[in-house]
Amino acid sequence: MAKPETKIITCIGCPSGCEMTVTKIGDTFQVEGNQCKRGEKYAIEEFTAPKRILTTTLQVKNGVLPLIPVRTDKPIPKERLFDCMKYLSSIIVPAPIKMGQILVKNVLGLNANIIASRDLDKK
Numbered sequence: 001m002a003k004p005e006t007k008i009i010t011c012i013g014c015p016s017g018c019e020m021t022v023t024k025i026g027d028t029f030q031v032e033g034n035q036c037k038r039g040e041k042y043a044i045e046e047f048t049a050p051k052r053i054l055t056t057t058l059q060v061k062n063g064v065l066p067l068i069p070v071r072t073d074k075p076i077p078k079e080r081l082f083d084c085m086k087y088l089s090s091i092i093v094p095a096p097i098k099m100g101q102i103l104v105k106n107v108l109g110l111n112a113n114i115i116a117s118r119d120l121d122k123k
């Protein structure tokens with residue numbers, strides 16, 4: 001039988017920031033330290049398939065600034081962050097841009113869009 005594996009994970013579900021201990025025993029998980037079910041779900045996800053919001057910048061054509069800060073509109077698998085950064089480094093978007101505007105749809109097929117984090121006017 002596989003040796004139990006343990007990780008300490010801090011929940012980001014609310015300001016309480018519960019520190020949880022997740023132990024994988026075979027195919028099952030034991031979570032301790034969470035104050036609610038949301039924490040348990042997050043802990044198991046973070047243990048098995050951690051996700052993050054990607055924040056970066058895109059190049060802008062004809063804008064008052066050469067770059068615009070952007071982010072994914074939902075978390076993407078942590079192990080794909082570098083692929084996304086690499087892909088986005090080749091993308092150039094035209095100004096004007098509105099905050100929240102989708103600049104890249106379904107980036108790398110990850111079911112998340114790249115959206116603008118601010119307005120940016122045309123030159």
Ligand code: SF4
Nearest residue numbers: 011013014017018039
């Ligand atoms: S486990 Fe529940 S109470 Fe604790 S930080 Fe997460 S969401 Fe908040």
